[in-house]
Amino acid sequence: MRDYDEITAFLGEWGPAQKLIVLLLTVSIIPNGFAGLNIIFVGDTPEHRCSIPGNPNLSQAWMNRTIPRVPGTQVQYSQCSRYRLDVIRNLSEVFPDPDLLNVSGIDEEPCLDGWDYSQDQYTSTIVSEWDLVCDDKWKEPFTTSLYYFGVLIGSGGSGVISDRFGRKIVLFGSMGVQILFNLLITLSPSWEIFCLINFLRGIGEVSYYVAAFVLGSEILQKSIRVTYSTLGIGCFYAVGYMMLPFIAYFVRGWRMLILILSLIGLLYIPLWWFIPESPRWLLSKGRVKEAESIIRFMAKKNGITPPTILFTDDELEDLNVQNKQVKSVPVAQLIKSRNILVITVISALIWMILAIGYYGLSLNIPNLHGNDYLNCFLFGAIEIPSYIASWLLLRKCPRRLSHAGILALSGGVLLFMNLIPSNLSILSTVLVLIGKMGIAWAFCMVYVYTSELYPTPLRNTGVGVSSMTSRTGSIISPYIVLLGSYQENLPFIVMGVLMVFSGIVVLFLPETFNIPLPDTIDQMQKVKWCKCSHSDSTQTRENNVVILKEEML
Known part of the structure; x- marks a missing residue:
């Protein structure tokens, strides 16, 4: 029986329709590059x-x-x-x-x-407006952590909403939420109100990125998906990152900066009429005519005559079975087998450390030597070669060794920072940029690696739990940056140790390169040092039975 990719293979892989969808989705990612990082300038502490x-x-x-x-x-x-x-x-x-x-x-x-x-750099920040200094200096990292806590809540609910109401609704709904709360936050009369709106803003921020990722992955063919998720989304996210310091350089007041950044999002609302809903999701909901209409429109755009009948009754039934198979199962299934539990714990730990490193370095930009705006631009620009390298490595190299090497390199560079004399500020900045490049590189690869570790019934759940754990790391990251107020290089030491540790931990995971994706728990790669006892094997068979029953329901 043909699957969805085989049924729609007549569309081709890279026709005008696919190119237009990729262009629109990737360009719409740009605001996400500055949505979560504008606190670098909005919450900076002037002299x-x-x-x-x-x-x-x-x-x-x-x-x-x-x-x-x-x-x-x-x-x-x-x-x-x-x-x-x-x-x-x-x-x-x-x-x-x-x-x-x-x-x-x-x-x-x-x-x-x-x-x-001092107003040498800013006319106002939330720190200078509400005196978030000295005894109240804890309030600035708390503000950032609260935003990332909202991201954590949003990441937990966005998948459920997307599966219920559709990818496109979540895509543009979260875009509207971002714009609304960005406008409201500029009217904040107090720090407490700012924190509340910032938390709500965080809930909507991640939903857009995830919805765009899923929508593009479901519309595009297999050979284009990795390119889209690395070079496409990743590079345009970096473009947004680079735009942030450029705009902030000319707008030195925090309220006006957020206002201008939010107005940029209004430019993307007309995309509603050009970005289609996911045909896969429509088929899973029994909306066959709508799915066929989108596919036929793409065929017309590509100059291809589609078959008279796209889906037979048997194929529709088979697609429904496949949709049930890829639905997430209860999180409890991740701890009922020792092998799955070990993989989950290691993956979650790596994701959390990567988030601490990525956001810790990004938020630490004001504490680096040199010009803040130039440093922020370079931090965004360095991600583009990271995504290109990730794309190449994912196609050619083993996951485990390459991932471990990148993590160890990033951590080693950050630890070496402690040995650089204070008068060599340019060298220090270069080393931090290398560390940031490695972390972005590893973060891009970990999505693919983690998804390859889990079988089909557990893949969404496993990646979702790991992603949720990374949000915990982003919540912690502002306090890692705060350590710099006590000792300048302390944040780099902490992040460097964590990165080296995660590089060692990766070596305990099984290799997945050139190995077919597992469809059942029995097909999962085993952690070699974690011996699977007879009770584990029995539990695995019981897990398969439980998941099979849930799929039938």
Whole structure:
């Protein structure tokens, strides 16, 4: 019996219809490149010091001496304390010239009158507007983590909504959610309201990317899917990443920056009339006429005369059986066999570490040496060769060794950062870029590798659990960046150790290169060091029976 790909093979693999769909879907991914990373500029912390209220009894010379210097430095002033103003006033009356007196022994007090922020780089950020510094500096990473927590919630529900209402509805619905909450967040009157809207914004952000990925994968033929998911989506995501610093360079206020970024999304609404629904999904819902209409339109676009009858009754029934087979099964099935459990734990761990590294490096851009806007642009540009390399490796090389090598290289480079003298700032930036390239490279490959590890009934569930775990890593990443406020290279040390560790852990997974995708649990590759006992074999057979019953239902 022919499957969907065989039935629609007459369309060809790369005709005008497929090219148009790929172009529209990949171009529409661009806003996702800056949706989750605009916090780099929106939430950056400008240089600041305690505000000193104007006092006619205090000369300018004494005003300049009210801020203590950081111990061990001659030019860096404290950002969270000042000398007691009442003592300074009394001393200024006795000593008109502050140079005649050593003020370092005067008691200090917190910034009771707020802070003065430098406007050399920004006119405003959420940090400068709501004073998210000193005792409240935890609020800035919390804001970012809350956004990624929304992404976690969205990733858990987007698949269910997409299966229920269709890929196209989720695609444009999540686009509308992004635009709406981006517009609302610019009206935030307080940090608390900003956090709430930012959380809701995160729920819609990931749904669009996933829906575009699934829609394109279901419409395109097998030979084009890997290219679409790596070079297509990946490279255009990087284009959006590179656009962010370009726009932020000219727009230095956080409200106007988010407003402009959200208005860019309005340009994609007309795509509703050009991007079709997934024929596979329509067939799974029994909407045969709609599916046939889309396929015939694609055939006309490609200059091909379609068969008079596209689907026989037997083929429709067979397609329904296939759709049931690829539906996700309960997560509990992932822990009922030792082999599946070990693969799931290792995969989830790798995904989480990759997310920590990817978002940790991205969010750490303001703490790097050099120009923030140039560094952010380079961080986006370096992903394009990463996706090209991923595409080549996935076609030619073993999964396990190549993945482990990339992870170990990225981690080693980040650890080497600790040995670079502070005066070699360009070398430090280059090493960070190499580390970022490796992480993006590995992140792109892990999608394919993980999907090849699981059998058909568990594939959606296994990849979904791993993806959910990666969202946990993105929630943690802002606090890894916060470690840099205590020791500059500490975030690189933590991320480097984690990356090297994940590179070692990958070696415990089975190889899947040039091995047919497993359709049952028995066909799964075995973790060599994890001996499968008799009870595990019995449990595997029971799992197959349970899954078979669920498929029949």
